[in-house]
Amino acid sequence: MNNKKIVVGSEEWCNLPQLNLPGIKARVDSGAKTSALHAVNISxxxxxxxxxxxxxxxxxxNDGKTTVHCEAPVLDKRRVKSSSGSSEIRFVIKTILSLGDEAWEIEVTLTNRDSMGYRMLLGRQAMSGKILVDPEASFCRGELSKETLLGYYHTHITRPTxxxxxxxxxxxxLYSNQRIIEAGQERGHEMEFLNLKDCYIKLDGKNPExxxxxxxxxxxxDAIIPRIRPSATFYGCALTRHFEAMGVYTLNTASAITQSRDKLYALQLLINNGLPIPTTGFANSPLDTNELIKMVGGAPLIVKLLEGTQGKGVVLAETKKAAESLINAFKSLRANILVQEFVKEANGKDIRCxxxxxxxxxxxxxxxxxxxFRANIHMGGTASITRITPEERRIAILAAKTLNLxxxxxxIIRGNNGPLLLEVNSSPGLEGIEGASNKDIAGKMIEAVERDLKYTRP
Known part of the structure; x- marks a missing residue:
């Protein structure tokens, strides 16, 4: 072992003095060749x-208000492949890295790392000959408190404009909520989290509040972005509707959210607009169980609770007997269910657009x-970036338009006869898709608000 090398953990606080960044948390990753720094407004x-x-x-x-403006000579422009598999052309600069009592010059690429867990990534090029990594340790070179960071950056906090x-x-x-707040702050907006359980309504014909x-x-x-969990649909939509009555713009309307949450009604609207879905049955009486099973092509089949979400209340019945038992059990509990054909060729995969x-x-x-059988990230599934077909793109856009979202x-799943529409979610999570695509999806949502309100950023 070389005692001259610095021992670091899997994450460390770094100092980039030439860029006026005395404290920035970095992910130490020997699997990555190039170091990267979070940067926006690159010019x-x-x-x-x-x-x-x-x-x-x-x-x-998770702080879009604290902004440090930097300038540096351009060393190079390189194509860099991210951990998600996507590649982009990045500017490369040289700057001094300080860790504890040691400092040396490193190369850093500039990229938007909003969707990543760290503002900086320290790759093996920067470590060469200088660093030994203990992957089980963290902050071997010292921890920084919130107070210390505030002391470093208090003059860099931008006021919303x-x-x-x-x-x-x-x-x-929640990751999605933190990202939306951060994306709005980065664009100069005043963002506030409103916990729907702490809101209450004054109904007044002349002065609703x-x-x-x-x-x-x-x-x-000026605007409300509703992200309402399924269990709070009724109250959350009542609040959203009241904001609308007060003349406040909402990114998704209460009526659009309500109809998207009613799975049966949503499917009826979608097929009325010519969108392809798996064959689906709905019945009220247990006497119709066998006919219902036959209607969707027999077992195996999917049974869905109308009120379920994120894969909850979705069950695969592999045999006719299992399907009968399951359907009758749900009906005995007076639960509303859909019975849907099982598209075996999808092979446990779906596409989220x-x-x-x-x-x-x-x-x-x-x-x-x-x-x-469910391609659900919340249940241990994985996500990777994919290219969709023109038909899949058309289906996704028309589905959102049909439900006014x-x-x-x-x-969407891929069947033998083409793509089939499974479901439309009015409050989709950002973590899986931002992590896999390496795109600033939260920023796209804020830009949609700006566009609809005809707001031009300075």
């Missing part, structure tokens, strides 16, 4: 006849975990 320019680059860095994770946007949801710690915990009146929002304002902004292939996650 090349000429200085003294030489190529330079200006860029902004948000050095603190744009829209006031509320995120109406239930869990402020939305109140918040402690008696505060929510009367100055993320639609924003009539465009598919990203698409991923989701693969079921071993032993599972400006933001939607559209799930």
């Amino acid at each position: 090349p320019f000429i200085k003294n006849g030489e190529p330079w680059i200006s860029f902004d860095v948000h050095p603190i994770q 744009g829209l006031k946007i509320g995120l109406l949801a239930s869990n402020p710690d 939305m109140h918040y915990r402690g008696g505060r009146i929510l009367n100055n929002f 993320f639609v924003v304002n009539g465009k598919v902004v990203a698409s991923i292939m989701r693969t079921a975990a071993p032993g599972e 400006k933001v939607a996650g559209v799930d």
Whole structure:
């Protein structure tokens, strides 16, 4: 062992003094060749006849308000492949890296790392001859507190100059919600998380109001982004509808969310618009069980609770006997169910298309975990970037338009006779699709609000 080398953990606080970044948390990854730094507003320019680059860095994770403006000479432009498999041309700069008492020059590529867990990635080129990695350790070179970071960056906190946007949801710690708040802050907007359980309504023909915990009146929002969990659909849509009545723009309307959550009604609307779905049956009486099974092509088949979501309340019945037992059990509980053909050739895979304002902004292939038939990331499945066909793109866009959703996650499977539409989600999660596609999907949602409100960023 070389005692001159620095021992670091899998994550460390780094200092980039030439860029005025005294504290930035880095993922130490010997599997990555190139180091990368989170950068936005990247703009090349000429200085003294030489190529330079200006860029902004948000050095603190989940914080789009703290912005450090940086400039550096351009070393190179290179094509870099990310961990998700996508590649992009990036600017490369040289800068000093300081870890503890040691400092040396490294090469860094500039890229938007909003969807990644760290603002910086330290690759093996930067470690060569300098570092030994203990993958079980963290912050071997010291930890930084929130107070220390505030001391470093308090003069770099930007004041909002744009829209006031509320995120109406239930869990402020959810990845998707944090990303939307961050994306709005990065674009200069004042973002506020509104916990729907803390909102209450004043119904008044002349002066309708939305109140918040402690008696505060929510009367100055330009836009609301509703992200309503299925168990809170009724109350969340009532709040969204009330914001609409007050003249506040909502990214998805209450009526669009409501009809997307009614799986049977949504399927009826979709097939009425010519969209292909797996053969589906719906009945009320247990006397119709055998006919229902026959209607969808027999076992194996899928049984879905109308109120289920994210793969919950979805069961595969592999035999006719199992299907009969399952359907009758649900009916005895007075549960509303759909019976749907099982598309075996899909092989446990589906495609999630993320639609924003009539465009598919990203698409991923989701693969079921071993032993599972549902391609669900929440249940151990995996996601990878995929290229969709023109027909799949058409289906995704038309499905969102049919349900009047400006933001939607559209799930499609590939059958022997072409793509089939499974479901349309009005509050799609961002973590899986941002991680796999390496795209700023939250930013696309904020841009959709700006476009609809005809807001131009300075």
